[in-house]
Amino acid sequence: MGAFRLTSKQTKFAELVIAGVKQVEAYKAVYKSDKMSPNALAVEASRLMRHPQVSLKIAEGREKEIIEPTATYTQFTHQKAVELALHAAKRADELGQSGAYVSAVRLASDLQGYITEKKSVEVTTNPWSEIAELTGAGKRHLEEDEQHSGGSGSVH
16 A cells, blocks of 8 residues: 655644644635635534544644653653643643543643642631721621620630
8 A cells, every 4th residue: 555645735734733723723724715614614624634644644743742852851841741731631622521621721730830738727716806906897797796606706
């Protein structure tokens, strides 16, 4: 069986998808599509994605994009870990894998310091007493709390 070569348009489509362009947008950028309906565009982009040689080129390009920069431990950095997590989130979203998407976004957020551990704080005094002392506000709430708690001023 002879090797099938991609056309220049198929190659450009694959390169755009590898670069992260949505399938329909990549299709519109490469092929004459100004008179096509959104549904027809989606069908044709999907058909092109299923083309054996196109899908192989995209898979190889994505694999190369991920593996080559992280070939050695010295090249693996915090920033690369964040990039890989975001790439995983993007792929999961493209594949409609919501659980994997959430996990990847959570990892990326955690790596960037957006997620912190929950901390439990026990309140041993009535917060209204501190507000009343500092601002004079909250006096009514403080009096109500003291009436309900038997006048001790602390939360039970």
